[in-house]
Amino acid sequence: MRRIAEVFERSLGLPPDGDVWIGDDAAIVSVPRGRLVIATDAAVAGVHADLSLTGLDDLGWKALTATVSDIGAVGARPSYAVVDFCVPPGIDPVLLATGVAEAAAEWACPVVGGDVTTAQEVAVSAAAIGVLEGEGPPVLRSGASPGDRLLVTGPLGASAAGLRLLRAGLREPASAIAAHARPLARIAEGVVARDAGAAAMMDVSDGLAIDLHRLADASGVGVVLHTVPVAPGATEEEALGGGEDFELVVASPDPAGLVDAFVAAGLRPPIEFGRCSADRAERTLRGRPLERSGFEHVIG
């Protein structure tokens, strides 16, 4: 089995003086002062990606992006990642590492350590730490109050639509294909939302409907949706139940201020799609029950 240092040989930068990245038992890193945020996520071939439709590099990208998305979803910035590769004989972990390294560069979150293990199926587990700047609290999913408006950083369902299109042998619209193969984390958006006083936040990793139920459960509120922002090429069902869009859902008492903060930061303005209510049993979309359906993480 190749060592993690070989796997990342070409894609690693040099650590700052005093830091130690891949090559020793553990990595030594320095972080700015602030509270630490930790998250981990795994991407498994056949569950999170069909390797006949997307590449090993895409699987690596998805694993690290899902993890940094979790860090962004509390309003923090990712700092450093470590990855475990599970790789059957005959599979080149360098292809996985290429996608991980591209995501690491995209999200400014260097991979500083890891492990390569023989296994029967391809899996990538990515853990990362991040820093929560300043003194304010993190933006948790439990912070929403009745009356807060619900906004999302972008339309949803593109990843599920991309998978459906790829299965049908199609490559258009390219935005949906890219959303499935190379989903984006909303790091800057999460930081701006926290600075703008977001009350609650989470990333849409398992599907809007089930993730909203989780936010409502954690906050003890109801959710009343008047619309569902649907991505180009996607259906409303995909927007509600498809996972891995990684857009951020934000509950805010001041939606106009949130939009202004996004625009001031040069970010696409978030889309308002509903509100929180005092009746925690109330979970509706256009007056009908919002089903608790979500991405099952099983492809096939």
Add this chain to the structure above:
Amino acid sequence: MRRIAEVFERSLGLPPDGDVWIGDDAAIVSVPRGRLVIATDAAVAGVHADLSLTGLDDLGWKALTATVSDIGAVGARPSYAVVDFCVPPGIDPVLLATGVAEAAAEWACPVVGGDVTTAQEVAVSAAAIGVLEGEGPPVLRSGASPGDRLLVTGPLGASAAGLRLLRAGLREPASAIAAHARPLARIAEGVVARDAGAAAMMDVSDGLAIDLHRLADASGVGVVLHTVPVAPGATEEEALGGGEDFELVVASPDPAGLVDAFVAAGLRPPIEFGRCSADRAERTLRGRPLERSGFEHVIG
């Protein structure tokens, strides 16, 4: 698929005020001042454990213990861990979590987040952060100099011997069985060795022979062994080539001082077994070549 919060429902303590553990997108933790240390390791059924011989809980224990061992091997203490479980349908992740939680309690390294994913084979990936106290450097594998003595925190080969005994249907000696099912990390030993001026250190995870070659390669020295400390019930071959003993190999310019520091801390004194030489091509055991053999991480 069950959520990580359910999986750890019974075994998690309560976070300190202001911290957030399992249940949100990411965990928020506070660490004492000091540099951070990060490591990750995976344990895969059929590779790191034969589930017909040891339990799911043992696999979970081994994953977290391997990771905290890496943190200890630079002289740091583990602080917090996150885990990814890959679990086929019909396997209860709570059994895995039980072993992880027992290891977390043993190594004072709470599990603060994680993920449960459907997969075809059982795997546990554990990442952890730790803190390197004080101002001194970490103890890397690259720090050894010619003349340094080589010591190890305990005799080796017990894990490999335990696997051999279990395969033969035997349960004795119990120390070897336990060393295979529930290996120990040498956290206190690593901290004491760093305080006592250890020049280089690493944990024996893949086997003494291959790990010594790595230490020698990283340090640019040769290694001359006069003996191999063999655990009760193990063979010298198992001590040299068996992995997952997790004892620490230490290169020290002052072996007597190192032993004194261990005794003063109430720890078993480390065993001297060789020295580093200036000829980096010199890799010998009792005058014969030290083969670069190690644990292949494939059981079967």
